[in-house]
Amino acid sequence: MEATQSYLPLYAVLVSLLAVLLIGVSGRYPNIRETWTLLAALTKFGLVASMLPTILKGQTIECHLATVLPGLDLSFKVDAFGMILALTASFLWIITSLYAIGYMRSLNEHAQTRFYMCFAVALSATMGAAFAANIFTLFVFYEIITVSTYALVAHEENDEAIKGARRYLVYLLGTSVLFFLPAMFLTYTYAGTLDFVPQGILSGTASDAVITIIFVLFIAGIAKAGIMPFHIWLPSAMVAPTPVSALLHAVAVVKVGVFTVVRVVLFVFGVDLLADIGLGVFLAYVACFTIIVASIMALRQDNLKLRLAYSTVSQLSYIVLAVALLTPSGITSSIVHITIHAFGKITLFFVAGAIYVATHKKYISEMAGIGRRMPFTMAAFSVGALSMIAVPPLGGFISKWYLILGTLEAHMIAILFVILLSTLLNAAYFMPVVYTAFFKKPPEGEGQGLKEAPPMMVVPLVATAVGTVTLFFTSPFVLDLVKIVVASVMGGSWD
Amino acid sequence: MIKHLPVLLIVVPLLSALIIPVAGRINRVLSWYIATIATGICFVISLLLLQTVLKEGSISYWLGGWKPPMGIEYVIDYLSIFVVIIVTFIAFMVSIYSRKSIELEIDEGKAPVFYAVYLLFITGLMGIVVTGDIFNLYVFLEITSIAGYALIAIGKKRQALMASFKYVVMGTIGATFILLGIGYLYLMTGTLNMAELTQMLPQLYHTNAVLTAFALFAVGVSLKIALFPLHTWLPNAYAYAPSAVSAAMAATATKVGAYVLIRILFTIFGVSFITFGDINLAHIFLFFSVIAILAGSILAVSQTDIKKMLAYSSVGQIGYVVLGISLLSVTGLIGSMVHLLNHALMKGGLFLVVGAVVYKTGVTNIDGFKGLGKKMPISMAAFTIGALSMIGVPLTVGFVSKWYLAVASLEVGMWWLLPVILVSSLLTAVYFWRVIDNIYFKTGEEEPDHGHGHGHHEVKRDDAPAWMLVPTVTVSVLCIVFGILAYAPVALAEKAAVILLR
Numbered sequence: 001m002e003a004t005q006s007y008l009p010l011y012a013v014l015v016s017l018l019a020v021l022l023i024g025v026s027g028r029y030p031n032i033r034e035t036w037t038l039l040a041a042l043t044k045f046g047l048v049a050s051m052l053p054t055i056l057k058g059q060t061i062e063c064h065l066a067t068v069l070p071g072l073d074l075s076f077k078v079d080a081f082g083m084i085l086a087l088t089a090s091f092l093w094i095i096t097s098l099y100a101i102g103y104m105r106s107l108n109e110h111a112q113t114r115f116y117m118c119f120a121v122a123l124s125a126t127m128g129a130a131f132a133a134n135i136f137t138l139f140v141f142y143e144i145i146t147v148s149t150y151a152l153v154a155h156e157e158n159d160e161a162i163k164g165a166r167r168y169l170v171y172l173l174g175t176s177v178l179f180f181l182p183a184m185f186l187t188y189t190y191a192g193t194l195d196f197v198p199q200g201i202l203s204g205t206a207s208d209a210v211i212t213i214i215f216v217l218f219i220a221g222i223a224k225a226g227i228m229p230f231h232i233w234l235p236s237a238m239v240a241p242t243p244v245s246a247l248l249h250a251v252a253v254v255k256v257g258v259f260t261v262v263r264v265v266l267f268v269f270g271v272d273l274l275a276d277i278g279l280g281v282f283l284a285y286v287a288c289f290t291i292i293v294a295s296i297m298a299l300r301q302d303n304l305k306l307r308l309a310y311s312t313v314s315q316l317s318y319i320v321l322a323v324a325l326l327t328p329s330g331i332t333s334s335i336v337h338i339t340i341h342a343f344g345k346i347t348l349f350f351v352a353g354a355i356y357v358a359t360h361k362k363y364i365s366e367m368a369g370i371g372r373r374m375p376f377t378m379a380a381f382s383v384g385a386l387s388m389i390a391v392p393p394l395g396g397f398i399s400k401w402y403l404i405l406g407t408l409e410a411h412m413i414a415i416l417f418v419i420l421l422s423t424l425l426n427a428a429y430f431m432p433v434v435y436t437a438f439f440k441k442p443p444e445g446e447g448q449g450l451k452e453a454p455p456m457m458v459v460p461l462v463a464t465a466v467g468t469v470t471l472f473f474t475s476p477f478v479l480d481l482v483k484i485v486v487a488s489v490m491g492g493s494w495d
Numbered sequence: 496m497i498k499h500l501p502v503l504l505i506v507v508p509l510l511s512a513l514i515i516p517v518a519g520r521i522n523r524v525l526s527w528y529i530a531t532i533a534t535g536i537c538f539v540i541s542l543l544l545l546q547t548v549l550k551e552g553s554i555s556y557w558l559g560g561w562k563p564p565m566g567i568e569y570v571i572d573y574l575s576i577f578v579v580i581i582v583t584f585i586a587f588m589v590s591i592y593s594r595k596s597i598e599l600e601i602d603e604g605k606a607p608v609f610y611a612v613y614l615l616f617i618t619g620l621m622g623i624v625v626t627g628d629i630f631n632l633y634v635f636l637e638i639t640s641i642a643g644y645a646l647i648a649i650g651k652k653r654q655a656l657m658a659s660f661k662y663v664v665m666g667t668i669g670a671t672f673i674l675l676g677i678g679y680l681y682l683m684t685g686t687l688n689m690a691e692l693t694q695m696l697p698q699l700y701h702t703n704a705v706l707t708a709f710a711l712f713a714v715g716v717s718l719k720i721a722l723f724p725l726h727t728w729l730p731n732a733y734a735y736a737p738s739a740v741s742a743a744m745a746a747t748a749t750k751v752g753a754y755v756l757i758r759i760l761f762t763i764f765g766v767s768f769i770t771f772g773d774i775n776l777a778h779i780f781l782f783f784s785v786i787a788i789l790a791g792s793i794l795a796v797s798q799t800d801i802k803k804m805l806a807y808s809s810v811g812q813i814g815y816v817v818l819g820i821s822l823l824s825v826t827g828l829i830g831s832m833v834h835l836l837n838h839a840l841m842k843g844g845l846f847l848v849v850g851a852v853v854y855k856t857g858v859t860n861i862d863g864f865k866g867l868g869k870k871m872p873i874s875m876a877a878f879t880i881g882a883l884s885m886i887g888v889p890l891t892v893g894f895v896s897k898w899y900l901a902v903a904s905l906e907v908g909m910w911w912l913l914p915v916i917l918v919s920s921l922l923t924a925v926y927f928w929r930v931i932d933n934i935y936f937k938t939g940e941e942e943p944d945h946g947h948g949h950g951h952h953e954v955k956r957d958d959a960p961a962w963m964l965v966p967t968v969t970v971s972v973l974c975i976v977f978g979i980l981a982y983a984p985v986a987l988a989e990k991a992a993v994i995l996l997r
């Protein structure tokens with residue numbers, strides 16, 4: 001694979017850090033402050049997109065920053081896989097910024113400057129994670145995300161928020177220090193390198209038992225992926241303002257989690273090694289367990305954001321399950337789902353926030369008839385929900401299609417049933433919301449007529465809903481990128 | 496001139512220490528100027544020496560031109576220059592810092608005395624590191640210790656006297672053990688020169704006298720570096736001394752103590768002696784270091800006074816240094832040496848911040864840190880960097896040393912040390928998190944809590960004066976610089992370690 005040297009990835013990471021300074025300086029002038037956020041978001045997306053042609057040609061872009069110790073480098077390497085996460089996150093940051101401005105101003109939230117600063121740091125770190133060339137760099141940015149989003153989760157500064165934020169931090173930092181760090185350390189000791197290589201670096205370096213230990217440590221250490229039992233931080237994080245839940249806990253944070261899992265599975269262990277030891281099957285069953293249990297828990301939530309959170313936990317495990325199949329279609333599904341789930345889930349979270357801003361309602365049971373008063377919002381919700389259930393012509397269908405192909409390629413029929421069951425469960429926890437909103441009578445004494453959230457919020461959520469549909473029709477473009485990844489990790493034997 | 500640099504390292508602070516009380520009579524600030532310039536010169540000298548050492552490998556200087564067995568030899572090799580730079584740099588930083596800090600924390604008239612004793616303290620530390628003569632080392636050790644007792648006792652708090660007395664008793668016992676050890680070696684070999692000892696001792700490995708000398712050294716040095724369970728003098732000494740003194744001692748004195756341990760173990764006795772008998776003598780150190788790491792962290796968690804918390808944390812960190820030494824491997828020794836630098840930077844920085852807090856608020860209680868994130872943003876940023884380093888977060892210096900210690904543990908097949916390092920890192924995170932939480936997420940008492948935090952009102956910014964901030968920030972920035980460009984100190988430490996283990 002050809003590699004181009006360029007500082008573009010570094011700039012893409014740094015642009016929002018620069019914005020942090022500018023946001024901090026202009027904290028007293030909200031309009032100027034928000035301009036910086038939007039400018040940074042647009043620039044970042046532009047920088048990421050400018051690297052796309054090179055990546056589509058099958059090349060990579062490399063950028064070496066510093067050598068901390070021999071074998072421990074801070075460096076970036078943009079490949080097709082990282083590109084997908086970077087494109088998704090940076091594009092959705094633009095939309096979320098608009099939405100966040102609407103949300104924060106409507107609710108007259110406090111400490112908005114800190115909010116935008118931390119948000120920008122989190123996005124910087126997300127880019128860093130997407131472009132990381134080795135486990136060390138990825139680990140560093142993984143931790144920066146945790147710390148910068150801690151302040152966002154604790155934003156309300158009341159007891160509940162502080163408690164939730166503390167749990168968030170303990171789980172994410174605790175697991176990464178207890179498991180991820182030792183896993184990285186052991187990888188370094190046995191493989192002698194931490195670089196991501198398409199067919200893995202651990203093959204033939206240690207006994208199966210050691211490989212298994214490293215693998216389990218990695219999976220347990222990447223709590224951001226929400227694999228049970230390390231998912232509890234995600235519902236706790238729902239105390240955060242909704243834009244945070246939307247971009248970070250549906251896109252940036254959790255997607256970095258599954259991204260890291262996929263990176264580790266494909267680029268540290270490699271498909272062949274995991275298939276030989278049978279660790280893929282192990283991971284697949286762990287993911288299946290999470291999918292089903294999280295779906296059942298989602299059913300029981302009346303708080304809309306919590307229901308979405310459990311749905312996220314379950315959907316994240318789709319990505320893990322898909323990659324654990326270790327087949328071309330499985331890997332395709334896993335990577336595509338990172339983007340597709342992002343669009344769908346961000347729409348749903350946007351809707352939850354819009355409902356809260358317009359009516360101050362948090363619970364599904366209070367939302368009877370809300371579809372008549374907020375038709376755009378609830379239409380977008382329906383689109384997002386249907387994408388989660390994987391109804392064509394919505395994005396969700398594409399990833400589930402490949403997932404099913406993947407299970408067939410892997411000859412794991414049992415998992416097919418898990419997918420079917422979870423699809424039913426998805427419908428079971430999303431459709432009642434749509435039903436309540438559109439077909440139940442609103443309670444007495446509530447006003448009639450339109451009562452949408454401000455346009456600053458409705459436009460973004462409609463946009464992402466449209467995006468979900470668009471993804472279905474433009475999927476060939478996304479799949480082009482995915483093919484490059486799959487071809488590299490399958491040893492070029494597949495196209 | 497260049498030729499005489501090694502001795503200037505001692506002469507400059509020693510003479511300045513003598514001038515200061517006189518100069519202080521004329522003008523009190525003058526004593527601060529002299530102290531700062533003297534330590535600054537020492538730092539420059541140490542950098543020049545580093546250049547020479549890197550070029551020539553090692554410098555030997557005969558004091559007064561007397562040939563070694565008769566006269567005293569000063570030897571500066573990779574190990575000593577590494578420690579010299581740490582000590583002179585921290586001494587310089589603390590000196591700048593103390594101008595404001597000392598004004599508040601000791602009686603006005605005592606300032607010149609303080610600076611004089613402070614320079615004597617530094618003189619002693621320099622002497623220990625550059626000397627190639629074991630009795631001379633003992634003399635400098637006593638100069639340092641006695642100056643140290645005075646520096647602790649100079650604080651305004653009454654407990655300082657008791658803390659200092661405890662240190663006097665323990666320190667003297669330690670010194671006596673070391674002196675006895677030196678006596679045994681002299682009786683057996685008839686020389687006090689380290690290089691000669693290195694050559695003559697192998698023929699005497701089997702004698703009980705040499706083994707006894709080793710035991711005496713081991714106990715004496717362990718007392719000086721406060722290796723658990725001989726640490727009892729340290730927490731109170733650090734807690735009740737003036738902040739500048741706590742910073743200087745935590746960052747330099749224990750480091751030089753560790754230097755003495757490395758010198759005695761590897762240069763004088765040598766690895767072949769340690770593994771000569773039926774048992775590996777290093778395992779004794781390994782055992783106590785692991786206990787120190789865990790006990791120090793656990794004790795730190797239970798503290799409510801920030802200075803005591805940092806002091807107990809130092810007890811744990813000394814454990815790390817000794818752990819790396821006791822592994823008897825190049826990687827382990829690199830880890831230890833790099834940790835000397837790293838711990839000096841992070842713990843020094845943390846104590847400097849605490850001094851700034853004392854200067855502004857007068858409290859050393861962890862609760863007193865509530866809301867300081869808004870009041871003293873720069874100091875608190877420095878504290879956060881220090882805390883992250885202590886935990887061992889990547890891109891800070893703390894990560895580098897822990898990484899090396901972990902690699903070394905696996906290399907020698909002691910995988911069970913990994914959980915020890917991990918658990919202590921987590922405990923470190925716990926006790927620092929309590930402070931960070933107070934700094935950024937709790938509001939001070941004077942302003943009532945606002946429930947939802949809406950309607951937020953500005954807290955007046957009131958950070959420490961520039962004289963305190965500049966050294967504090969410099970030290971914390973270095974925590975990150977050497978966390979990213981870790982290879983520079985590691986390369987130097989590696990050269991030293993390879994020679995020591997030869």
